Amino acid sequence: MQNNVKNIFDSFNDYLVKEQELRTEIRDIVRDIDQAAKEAAIVLQIIHSSMADVPAACAKARTIFATCREGYGKLAALIPAGQYYRYHDHWHYMTQRIVFLIALTIYLEKGFLVNRETAAEILGLTIDQKQGFHLDIEDYLVGILQLASELSRYAVNSVILGDYERPLMISKFVADLNSGFRLLNLKNDSLRKRFDALKYDVKKIEEIVYDISIRGLRTEAAAVAPTAASSATEPSSVEEAKQT
C-alpha cells in the first residue's frame, strides 16, 4: 500500500510537469500576440486626436490582426483537442482585447457592430466549439463591452475636434448594444460585472448628446457643413436617424 501512494504521486508529478511545459509554450505565443495587439491599440488611439488619420489607422490595425491571426494559428496547433478551456485563462484577456480592437476598427470603417462570426474569421478562428480552437462567446461579449467604453471617450473627443454629429451616431449605436445586452441572462460572473458598467457609458454618451442638443450645435453643424462632418464611411442607418 505504501508503494502505491508513491506511485500515485509520481505520476501526478509527471502530469504536472507536462502541463507546465505546455503552459510555458503557450505563454510565449500569447506574449507575442499580446505585443502585436498592443501595437494595434496604440495605432487606434489616433482616433482621439485626429479625424483625418482614422482610415490609415484602421488599415494599419488590419495588418496587425493578420499577425495575430498567425499567432492564433500556432496556439491552435499547440492545444490538444478538447482542452481549450483547460488553458483558456492564458489567452482570454488578450482575446477580449483583440475582439475589442477588431470591433472598434470595423465600427470606424463601416459603422456597425462586428458579429461573433466575423470577429472569429478575422482571427482565423471558428465559433464552433467542436472544431477545436474557437472564439469563446463570453470573450467576444466582453470585448464588445470594452468597445462601448472606448466609444464614450471617442464621443467626448470628437466634440473637442468639432464633429457634433458623431456623438449622435455613437449614442444610437451604444443604445443598440445596450438593448442587445439586456436580452442576455447573465450569471453573476465577470461578464455581468463588465455589463453593469455599460450603463455609465450609455449615460456619458447621452449627456454629450444632451449638451450638443441644448446648445443647438447639432442643427447648426448639420445645416452648415454636413459633408465636412460626416466621413465617407458613415452608414445609411445613421443618416436615417439624423433625419428623424
Place this chain on the structure above:
Amino acid sequence: MSTYRGNKRQHFGKGGGRRGREHGDAGAVDENNPVIQCFREYAAILDAKHDKYERIVKISRDITIESKRIIFLLHTIDARKNNLRKVCEEAKERLEAIFRNHFVNIAKELKDQDPYQYARAYTNGMQEFIEAYTFYEYCSGKDISNWDAIQQKLTYKKSQYDVQSDVESATEKDNLNPGSDSPLDVVSTSTLTTTAKKGSETSEMACMLHPQDFVLGLGDLSGEIMRTCVNSLGSGNSDSCFQHCRFMQELYKGFLSVTAVRSRDFSHKMVTLRQSLLKSENVCYNVTVRGGEAAKWGTTDDVSSALFQVQLSKDDDDEGIFF
C-alpha cells in the same frame, strides 16, 4: 374570437400594445435590428451553457451527499462488532450506484463538450466521491487506485449506458428541446446524441476525472483516516493506530513531493493534512507511552492537541458528517 382579434388590431393601430410601443421607442427592442438579432442568438447560446452548468452542479451535489453518507457508513466499521465485510459490501454497492446513476449523467452532459469548461461544476462532488472511494478501498484493505483506474470506470461504453438509460435519455431530450430552435451548440449535441444512439456502437463518453481533483480527494482522505485512527483507539484496537499513522505519513510525503501546482486549494489541503497527521501521530505517541488503555481516557487532550482542536472526549462517530 373575432372581437378579440379586433381588439388586438386596435391596440396595435394605436401603438398602445406592447409590441407597438417597442417599435416606437428608440431604446426598446427592435427585432429587425441586426444587433438585436445577433444578441438573440448569443442569449440562446449563453442560456444553454448556463443550464448545462447548473444541471451538472445539481448532479454534483447529489454525489457529494451520497459520498458523505458512504463515508459515514464506513466509519461504523468496528472490530468489536466484526462488521467489516458487511459494511464494505454495502459501501461498494453504493459507490457502484453512484457510477451508474450520477456520473453517467454528467458524462452525458459532457458528451461532445470540452470537459474543462464544466470542470468547476462538479469538482466538489468529484473530490468528495474520490474521498469516499479511496476510503472504501483503504478500509477494505485494498490498494488505493490510481486515477487512471477510476477514470476507466468513469468512461462509459455505448452498450453500457444504453440499456439502463431509456428513461434518462427521455428526460435528457426534454432538457435539450426547449432551447433547440436557435442555439448552435444545443442543436448539434442533441442531433449527435440521437445519431450516436442509432448508429455507431463503439461511441464512448466519459466524465473527466481531473488528476488534481483526485489528489485533493486523497488529501480529504487523510482526515477520514485520522478519524479512523482515533476511533480505533476508542474501540481498544490500538494496534491499527500505527498502521493508519504510517499510511498518513506516506500520504504527507506524497503531498510534499508535489511541486508547482497552480491551486490555492492545494496548499490549504496541505495544512489540514499536516494537522491530521500530527493528531494521529500524537495518538500513536500516547499509545506507546501510556498503553492503549490509558490513552483512551483523554490523556491526549494536552497542549498540542488543543492546538489542533482534537476532542477525543467527544463521540467521534458524529464527526463524519461535518467535514
